[in-house]
Amino acid sequence: MGSELLDKAFNALLNYPLCDRCLGRLFAKHGLELSNAERGRALKTLIAMSVHKVLSSGEEVDSGSLLRLAINGGGPIADVVRRYLGEVDVRKCFICGGNLDSIISELVVKALEALAGREFKSLLVGVEKGSSYEAREGEVTASLNIDSWESIRREVKREVGKRLQLLTGSVPKFRNPDVLLVLNLDTLEVRASSAQLFLRGRYVKVGRFISQRWWYLRDGVYRYRASVEGVAERVAPLFKCRDVLIHAAGREDVDARMLGDGRPLVIEIVNPFRREVDIEAINNLLRDEWVRVVVHSTASVEELHELKRSRNPKIYRVVIYVPEGLTEEDLKGVEAGLEGVEVLQRTPRRILRRKKDVLRERRVLQARGKRLSEHLAELVIKCEGGLYVKELVTGDEGRTYPSVNSLLGREVKVLFLDVLEFCGQHLTPEEEG
Ligand SMILES: [Zn+2]
Known part of the structure; x- marks a missing residue:
């Protein structure tokens, strides 16, 4: 039991110098309620015990391998090997250079600076992808064929997040946190952004x-x-x-x-x-x-x-000017010709530079006209959202049909346009009461 795990840890330390955290992280899926440092230290302790057993037995040993194990593993392994085989010069961790603790501490300080002055109840910590740490970690896990590892990004995210929660009294939140912190492992920069x-x-x-x-x-x-x-x-x-x-x-x-x-x-x-x-x-x-x-x-x-x-209907008021004049009957004809009619409208020429030329169909729900003078009339038009009302009046050289222009058969100009009402389910505050 467990010898496979130990073999893998043994193999890892034969090939790479690894600190407790980085060794433990390679086996993060094994064991509960353990930090990666505890996990790594436990594995090194077990390895040190078996090394001690071999060395103290007096049997012939592969001292080259044992020395390499001590140089790469340090800690309890180095203590044992030093006793039997002489000086051991422990190497720095291949993945983190032995800096992971100080990296986490520095990121916490930077994060606190970035959070200064911000109101928040919840936060989420993220670590940018593509750091040099990740690249080295990827090399180790691939070459050793390890599938039980946790990424350094995850460990840093979790450790920094835990400390920030303690220091700021905030809670972690994965969806819509008040503040998102993004950490960069290589530059040790921290970017904070508050949710809109x-x-x-x-x-x-x-x-x-x-x-x-x-x-x-x-x-x-x-x-x-x-x-x-x-x-x-x-x-x-x-x-x-x-x-x-x-x-x-x-x-x-x-x-x-x-x-x-x-x-x-x-x-x-x-x-x-x-x-x-x-x-x-x-x-x-x-x-x-x-x-x-x-x-x-x-x-x-x-x-x-x-x-x-939303495509809510709107009510428009438009004052039109007809140079050739219009009669009450003309207006009745316009009302009848628009009300309930499906208008075909190509994108108005005046906005063709900004918008795609498409053909839309929009219904005029109601149309009422009032003659103001020989040349002037006021139209109140209720129509579906998205209908361009100026063009409904002028016809836009035939691009809108029917139009007041096509119904009257003469030139019509828009003097004023107002949106009188945005009709819809949005309640006013009084109604929401
Ligand atoms: Zn490390």
């Missing part, structure tokens, strides 16, 4: 020429003076973070207002040092004259994906 926070809310744009994201011109200046993103960024100091991103359920044109209860939005707080979410403090910072962002709660990644997939 997602805040769910809505935004209303009461002004025009406000972009959703910052819109940069070629020389790096903003094309528009305000953006929804710009307002959302104001919460950065609250979370002690550098970057704030926004994700919205679609986007209206820059010159369109977004009214009603607003458009659903998720604000992503990237790498926040502070994680406490105080909704009231957030909303105080978000207060703005032209862009009203209100946060209701935190959100999960799943909710973010759901938001991005």
Whole structure:
């Protein structure tokens, strides 16, 4: 029993100098509740005992092999061999150079530095792949045909993680930890990143020429003076973070207002040092004259994906200008020609540079018109998400059909466009009560 294990350990030390930890790690699958150092030391002790037995028996021995074993194994083996065969100059561990303890200690110190100032309850430690330690470990396990080993990455992860938990009072968490630490064994660098926070809310744009994201011109200046993103960024100091991103359920044109209860939005707080979410403090910072962002709660990644997939209907108000004029009957014809109709729409020419040319089908659910003057009318259109309403009016040179243009048979221009309502299952805070 166990002689196979001992033979393998014997063979390992004949070929490579290994410290207790690195020897023990080769046999990590054997034994319970043991550290790798304890495992390695136990194997070396057993080997030392059998070496002692041979040497003390007075029989002829292969002193070359025993010396090699002592030089590579050190510790109790070297103690025995030194007594019988003379001086033994113990070599440094082939895999870790005998530095694994100090490496772990140094990584713990660096990790604490990287964690300084961060709020977290849970953390996960990872070790970058591809270190020189791993390469040497791979050489040893492959040449000795060992299949019971644990990687040095795993041992360092576990040991550093255990000490950090003790020192910081945090708990380990494999899924969505508050902080992820990535260690590099060769450079001893530690990178920390805090998990993003997602805040769910809505935004209303009461002004025009406000972009959703910052819109940069070629020389790096903003094309528009305000953006929804710009307002959302104001919460950065609250979370002690550098970057704030926004994700919205679609986007209206820059010159369109977004009214009603607003458009659903998720604000992503990237790498926040502070994680406490105080909704009231957030909303105080978000207060703005032209862009009203209100946060209701935190959100999960799943909710973010759901938001991005949402294809909710919207209600638009569009003021049109017809140079040749239009009558009440004309408007009735437009209402009848749009309501309940499946519109065929190719990607609008104005965005062809950014988006692929595809043909989409979207239904107009309701259409109501009101004549304002001989040349002006207001249309209120409820349609499925993803329909470009400006092109539904102008026809975009036939790329959208039917259109107000095709129904009237004359040129129609869009003067103003507003999104009156983002219809959907997203409740307002009052309704959530
Ligand atoms: Zn070692």
